[in-house]
Each structure stands twice: as structure tokens, then as C-alpha cells.
Ligand code: FES
């Protein structure tokens with residue numbers, strides 16, 4: 085049994101302590117926006133925020149989370165699909181198949197929290213997610229556009 | 241092309257089902273599924289034509305009372321944008337309000353019940369649009385005519401006095417208007433017209449416009465449900481492991497070790513080569529499967545290795561056995577014998593996995609009377625056939641509900657091994673939905689791999705340095721021999737092996753060479769090959785385009801000028817090549833001391849070229865920029881073409897730099913993204929996409945440009961370093 089705070093709500097989950105956070109959010113809480121792809125911490129499809137930082141949830145056992153830690157999944161990023169990153173992504177039609185995109189968006193959102201105007205090299209270092217469809221150029225433009233949207237107070 | 245008058249057969253518009261979507265009483269509306277998919281109990285169903293949410297005008301178009309336009313899409317959306325592109329084609333003729341358009345997938349079972357009214361469901365070979373543009377546009381045009389007629393009849397005026405635009409029908413003389421939503425019910429009862437006229441491409445308003453995709457918003461907030469995400473009431477989860485050795489079988493397993501683990505419901509043999517654990521959650525199933533002792537009967541290929549396959553291919557480079565001719569003109573041998581200078585080189589291309597981000601999966605529920613499957617598939621009809629066969633039921637008692645794919649790239653079209661497995665598991669647990677999800681490790685071990693080939697090329701130059709003879713010997717695996725033997729040519733050859741070398745057609749060679757011989761020594765190792773985005777053009781373009789570059793340098797000529805001389809008969813290819821050269825600044829120094837390389841091919845009916853700029857420092861290659869041009873004939877959605885071209889370079893460059901599956905002890909060595917890496921954003925070059933549709937034909941988009949990325953980069957690497965890299969991938973190469 086673990087008590088977690090996910091998307092602002094406290095939830096009790098009855099799982100083996102070694103279960104990765106990814107499978108807790110997907111299978112116990114039904115939040116399937118966070119994706120499985122590699123399960124070994126490389127691809128970033130499972131990216132969520134823990135206390136604001138981008139974390140690969142497939143290699144994070146729930147036992148390593150403290151009770152007060154704030155976990156944010158793609159479903160909790162915004163109420164109306166209007167986080168600056170989501171706005172920018174919609175404007176540029178970033179997703180192709182879309183499978184990697186929740187992880188990509190969470191990585192981008194965490195980067196912008198930390199660095200309001202990331203340079204290309206900052207993006208290269210922070211966004212290490214794999215996208216087999218190849219959306220990288222639009223992801224990069226999307227992050228710059230989201231930074232602008234954020235600077236202008238969130239509206240596009 | 242101008243206006244086309246097209247006959248309408250009654251049959252294709254009047255076969256309406258009364259038993260659509262017969263399914264289980266699951267009471268669900270699932271994203272990506274027809275609204276009617278899951279309603280009735282047991283064998284009952286819903287009448288699509290009598291859908292309370294709005295009448296079906298014809299198979300392609302449903303109009304709801306609030307003017308919402310539902311366009312049915314038979315092909316699959318896997319990221320390539322075909323959903324939006326096909327909807328644009330229907331909507332162009334339908335004259336509907338684009339902002340009111342939504343889409344849905346008809347089920348393959350419904351297609352069977354309606355005498356295959358939606359045609360092919362197959363989504364591969366960059367054919368989604370080019371194979372179906374005519375009949376989907378016709379579907380839109382017929383629906384438009386019926387809607388106009390319904391309005392005219394309601395007003396009791398001649399139809400010829402009425403016209404439609406943006407979902408509004410107007411009676412010219414009186415100025416009266418009505419909307420599609422208001423006349424849809426009456427229109428659905430009319431006979432379709434005997435003829436319709438399709439618009440002249442000059443008059444297209446929506447086709448050719450860079451409209452936004454219809455599927456973006458749900459992909460931004462986690463709402464888009466993929467197959468891997470599906471949850472059905474009472475559903476169990478399965479993890480599977482098949483014998484890692486190709487063609488090996490399951491010998492035995494000891495379920496006493498895992499039966500009592502939390503959540504475990506069943507441990508089952510799946511077919512003759514795999515074992516599955518079924519549990520309440522997938523994580524429980526997967527961890528129990530990891531702990532399950534299994535013994536395999538590895539079979540005859542337990543010793544197979546990459547070294548042995550390499551030898552097999554080397555033998556084929558010179559052998560006279562099992563050799564087929566793909567293209568020949570003049571006399572290559574004599575041409576070479578008489579050449580002033582001959583050049584020779586051997587290239588090699590490895591096995592590669594599709595590595596879709598979403599691993600293979602399918603959800604199935606089986607009863608003695610019925611089987612239903614939910615899965616990402618590039619070919620719903622093939623998925624249905626696989627489901628029926630595994631279910632042991634007549635195909636009429638089965639159906640497949642398609643879900644958008646988390647990547648396809650060819651893996652989910654010709655192969656439905658994941659559907660077969662899911663049904664075989666569900667069959668052992670009747671009445672219970674079971675979702676099967678592969679681990680990445682399983683996905684790597686049981687791909688249908690990009691085929692392995694090598695190629696020896698010999699070219700002859702005359703005194704003035706012009707190419708007079710070219711001999712190309714490909715040695716290696718045929719996809720068709722194992723996947724589609726029925727498509728093989730009568731002499732036993734595999735025409736797909738010669739993609740990019742054909743004398744004419746969608747994959748024709750772009751050069752005129754007086755004495756040419758292209759051969760394939762078919763060598764088929766027991767590793768399952770598959771269609772992999774681009775298929776054989778990926779390696780064939782490397783072989784030819786890099787070797788042409790070698791010849792140009794041997795002749796002391798500029799690679800662009802050298803090619804131009806061979807392209808007199810290929811003006812469209814030359815046009816894309818000249819365009820990228822000019823745009824990239826060919827002949828002038830590149831920024832940051834970068835070096836350039838060119839490549840051009842015709843493939844999937846489109847003409848494409850690329851100019852890559854590359855810099856090399858500390859032995860590392862950095863691709864700085866690629867300028868790419870595509871002439872697809874007609875360009876349905878330029879912004880999607882741009883996205884496809886950029887994406888194709890990620891796939892192509894990942895393959896060039898990193899993608900390789902090797903074989904040891906009969907199994908694939910690589911198991912996940914740590915040893916089968918894929919490109920990240922930091923490696924991504926700037927890409928400039930030029931779309932230059934010349935009209936009059938329909939070429940593909942999803943695949944063609946993937947082929948020019950690698951050779952353009954390799955030629956640029958030569959320009960930068962003087963080194964010819966002839967073995968893919970480059971990861972182990974020292975520069
Ligand atoms: S699924 Fe977690 S990093 Fe790939």
C-alpha cells in the first residue's frame with residue numbers, strides 16, 4: 085500500500101512496493117496518457133513530473149516516492165489542453181502517431197519551468213526522448229513557441 | 241487532367257447492413273471506433289443507415305442533424321496524416337464545411353458484410369492516398385449530389401438551379417438556403433445519381449491546402465487511446481514470450497513457480513512456440529513471466545550467426561546460382577571490357593527492426609460464437625483474417641476494431657502475429673477480454689526485419705569520363721519469398737528487390753546507362769524479413785547513389801554534372817535534383833566548413849532528391865542540414881508532406897547511423913533501445929522541405945525521401961573526409 089499525490093489528488097494504491105510508478109498510474113489509476121515503450125529509462129515515453137522535474141516513471145518504483153511528493157501526469161498538465169506547450173504543439177501540429185508525445189510534452193514543460201528561454205543546446209540536453217516518427221524539428225520549434233506564449237502570459 | 245465524368249454503380253452505394261457492429265454488451269464508446277461498434281448483445285446489431293445520430297448518405301459520408309460531417313476512413317492513421325488527407329479528398333467533392341468534419345473507421349467486418357464497399361484497408365507502400373483518391377473523391381461527389389437533390393425536391397425546384405458550398409445548399413433564383421444537416425435524412429433515402437463529375441484539379445480548394453490535422457488535440461493531453469491503453473470491463477492482461485530462436489518451439493514451462501504470484505490467473509501455451517502469463521495487471525503478468533522457468537526446443541537454426549549470414553551473402557556476390565535479372569540493356573560485360581577505366585565497390589546493409597514506439601499489442605474476447613479484436617493495424621482486413629483463423633470461427637462471426645497506431649512503418653501490415661497470439665490466449669479464457677502487450681524485448685526479438693543484402697557494383701567510364709557500363713549484383717534476402725510468395729514473378733524472382741533499379745514504373749532508375757545489368761542472387765537466411773518503411777529502396781538508393789558519386793569522383797567530375805549527363809530521359813528526377821542543389825548552394829562553400837552530398841531517386845511514384853551538409857570533427861559525423869525536394873504529382877496537404885519528409889529523415893538517419901540487428905545462436909542480439917538506439921533531437925539536422933507537385937500523377941509521400949537521406953549524407957562524408965563508408969550502420973566506424 086502506498087499513498088501518492090497525483091495531479092493534485094491523494095490516492096491510496098494497493099500494489100507491490102517494487103511496481104514502477106508508470107504501471108501504477110496506468111493500471112491502478114487508469115491514467116493511460118503516460119506510455120510504456122522501453123521500460124528501461126531510455127526512451128522517455130513514460131515521462132512525468134515529480135516535484136516539477138521530468139522523471140522517467142518506468143524505472144521508478146513507488147517505494148522510492150515519499151508521501152508528500154507531487155506527481156504530475158499529462159492528464160494533469162492543464163485542465164483545458166491549454167498549457168503553453170500544448171498550445172504550441174497544436175499550433176504547429178507537432179504529433180505524428182502521437183505515442184511519444186505525452187512524454188515529449190512533459191519533458192518540454194519541465195524544461196520551460198526551469199529555463200524560460202531555452203537555447204537549442206538546452207533543448208538538446210534536456211529533451212532526450214525518442215520519437216520514431218521523427219517530430220524533432222517541430223518539437224524544437226514548439227518549445228521556442230511555447231516559451232514565447234508563456235512570456236506573453238499564456239495566451240497565444 | 242480536367243473534369244472527370246465518372247459512372248456510379250448502384251451496388252457500391254446501396255448495400256446497407258442491418259447487422260453492423262454486432263458485438264458484446266460492453267456498453268462502451270471507445271475513441272477511434274465507430275459509434276455503433278459496441279452496442280448490441282450477442283448477435284444483434286445496429287443499423288448504420290438508421291443511426292439515430294444522423295443518416296448515412298453513402299458509405300463514406302454520414303451527416304448529423306447539427307451539420308457534423310462524419311467521413312469514414314478505411315485506411316489506418318499511424319502518424320502519416322492519411323486520416324486528414326483522405327478526409328480532405330472526400331470533403332473537397334462533398335463541398336462541406338471543413339470545420340465540421342470528423343472521421344471514423346468502419347470495421348473490416350462491416351466491410352465484408354457490405355461487399356467490400358470501402359475497398360482496400362491496407363495502409364502501406366505509401367498508397368493510402370494514391371490508390372484511393374479516385375473512389376473517395378467520388379464518394380464525396382455522390383453524397384453532394386444527393387444532398388443537393390434532396391434540397392431541390394423539398395423546395396420543388398429543378399436540381400440544376402441549386403448548388404452547394406460549405407455544407408449549405410442554395411437555390412440560385414430564389415436565394416433560399418438550407419444546410420446539409422437539414423436535408424440529410426431525405427438525401428439518405430434517394431437513389432444515387434448515375435454519373436458524377438469530379439472537379440478539375442485547378443478548382444480544388446481544400447486539396448493542396450496545408451490544413452491542420454484532425455487528430456492532433458487528443459494527442460496532446462493523453463486522451464488518445466492506443467491499443468496499449470485499452471481497458472475493457474473485466475479485462476485481464478497478458479505478457480508473452482516466444483522462443484527467441486527463429487522457428488524454435490516451446491518445449492515446457494514450470495508454472496508452479498509463478499502460479500501463486502499476486503494477480504496471476506493463468507499460465508498458458510500460445511501456439512507451438514510461445515508461453516503467456518495472464519494476470520490482473522500487465523505488470524503482474526510481465527514480472528511473473530520473467531520468473532517463469534521455460535525450456536525451448538530451439539530447432540534447426542540454433543547455431544545461426546551473423547558471420548554465417550555474411551558468408552552466405554558474400555558467396556552470392558559472385559555466384560551463378562539463383563540469380564535473377566531485374567533490368568538489362570545493351571551489354572554490360574562488353575561495355576565494361578571496353579571501358580577506359582573501371583571502378584568496383586561492395587556495399588552492405590543490415591537487418592533492422594521497425595521499433596515502433598508502441599510495442600505490438602492486441603485485445604481479444606472469444607466465445608464459442610464470436611470473436612472480437614481491438615488492435616492497431618495497418619490492414620484491418622488482414623487483421624480480421626488472422627483473428628478468424630486463430631479463433632477457429634467463420635470470418636462472419638469475427639470483427640476487428642481498429643485503433644490509431646503508435647507507429648507502423650510496415651510492422652503492422654503484413655504481419656498480425658500479435659493478433660493471432662491474443663486470440664489464442666483469449667480462446668483459452670472464454671468470455672474474458674484479454675489484452676496482450678509485448679515487452680520491448682519481445683518486440684526486438686520477434687520483428688519482421690528489414691532484409692539484409694550486400695551489393696557489388698562495377699562501373700565503366702569511357703575516355704571522356706562518362707559512364708558507359710554498369711553492373712549491379714545484389715545478394716541477399718527476398719521479402720516476397722517469405723511474406724508474399726504469390727507476388728513473386730513467374731521465373732521465381734522478387735521484383736521488389738529491384739526497387740529503384742526498374743526500367744520503368746513507380747520505382748524506376750533515374751539514369752540512362754547504355755550497358756546495364758542489374759541482378760539479384762537470392763539468399764534467404766531463416767530470419768523473418770518484412771516491409772520496413774521504404775522497403776528495398778533504402779539500401780538500393782545507398783548502393784546506386786553512393787556508387788554514382790564514386791564514379792563521378794573517379795571521372796574527376798562534379799557529382800551533379802556527372803548525374804545530369806545521365807538524366808536526359810528523366811526530366812522530373814533532374815528537376816528535383818537541380819532544385820536541391822540550387823537551394824543548398826551546390827558549388828559554393830557551405831557554412832561552418834560543412835561538406836555536401838547529393839542523392840536522387842524515383843520511388844513509390846514520387847521523384848525525390850536531397851542535398852546533405854555534413855561536418856566531421858573528432859571522428860564524429862554531424863549532419864547539419866538537409867535540403868529535400870519532392871515531386872508527388874499532386875500534393876494533398878503540404879504541411880503534412882513537410883512533416884513526413886522531416887520524419888523520414890529521422891527514420892533514415894537512425895538506420896544509417898545506428899540501426900543494426902545482429903544474430904547469434906539463432907536469435908537477435910539486440911534487446912532494447914540501449915543496444916538498438918534511435919536518434920534524438922540533438923542529432924537532428926535542419927531540414928528544408930521543398931514540395932514541387934508537377935501535376936498529372938499521384939505519388940507516395942510517407943516513404944520516398946527516407947531513401948535519399950543516407951546516400952546524401954554518405955556522399956557528404958566522403959566530401960568531408962575522403963573516406964567511403966560502404967557498410968551500414970556507421971556506429972562502429974572510425975573516421
Ligand atoms: S518507457 Fe520509460 S523511458 Fe522508455
Ligand code: FES
Nearest residue numbers: 181182184215217
Ligand atoms: S509521434 Fe510517433 S513516435 Fe513520436
